[in-house]
Amino acid sequence: GAVVSQHPSRVICKSGTSVKIECRSLDFQATTMFWYRQFPKQSLMLMATSNEGSKATYEQGVEKDKFLINHASLTLSTLTVTSAHPEDSSFYICSAREMAASYEQYFGPGTRLTVT
Amino acid sequence: QKEVEQDPGPLSVPEGAIVSLNCTYSNSAFQYFMWYRQYSRKGPELLMYTYSSGNKEDGRFTAQVDKSSKYISLFIRDSQPSDSATYLCAMESNFGNEKLTFGTGTRLTIIP
Numbered sequence: 001g002a003v004v005s006q007h008p009s010r011v012i013c014k015s016g017t018s019v020k021i022e023c024r025s026l027d028f029q030a031t032t033m034f035w036y037r038q039f040p041k042q043s044l045m046l047m048a049t050s051n052e053g054s055k056a057t058y059e060q061g062v063e064k065d066k067f068l069i070n071h072a073s074l075t076l077s078t079l080t081v082t083s084a085h086p087e088d089s090s091f092y093i094c095s096a097r098e099m100a101a102s103y104e105q106y107f108g109p110g111t112r113l114t115v116t
Numbered sequence: 117q118k119e120v121e122q123d124p125g126p127l128s129v130p131e132g133a134i135v136s137l138n139c140t141y142s143n144s145a146f147q148y149f150m151w152y153r154q155y156s157r158k159g160p161e162l163l164m165y166t167y168s169s170g171n172k173e174d175g176r177f178t179a180q181v182d183k184s185s186k187y188i189s190l191f192i193r194d195s196q197p198s199d200s201a202t203y204l205c206a207m208e209s210n211f212g213n214e215k216l217t218f219g220t221g222t223r224l225t226i227i228p
Contacts, residue, residue: 004159034215041124043204043220044160059215093159105216107152107159 023094030096122219
């Protein structure tokens, strides 16, 4: 089956620093990737939709200048949390949809971000 | 009111029991319904996918959709300890073009 990887799996950073999270589709091309955030015991909240070669579409309430998304190729999207604060600590999960029409989103294993 | 409501549980059942998980929704435009399983600190994986109303069976899992009641269910037969996870329902209005809207997830524990 299709595999999506994320790196790093866990990161701890100091308040005020920036953190980059990578999302890769390993065995398929993904024109669309999605970034979610999940707080403990809560559902996945879509942050933004990333299309290769174009600007990401952010959900209401998500600061695009704080959460920078780059989808430079058909297999890689990155999320950069800029000037991180403790309230940004969360589980960040990406997903990817295959280029061919498909209902299924393949999810990465997630990245646990802790901001101290 | 949330677009998708799901009882967060936790739900504990003995091994071998039939598990029933449910979601209700308010958006009548939803046509595609999914169930995802998420183990602790992992990404979700797709279990079942259903279009419009009806039933779908895959091994021990059965998904039901009742669009008239805006109610979907996932049944797990002969539950196993390995089924212990959080189960999230998700819905989409237009195939491949719209975002998924997730329920909060139900935390399920199967007791050996």
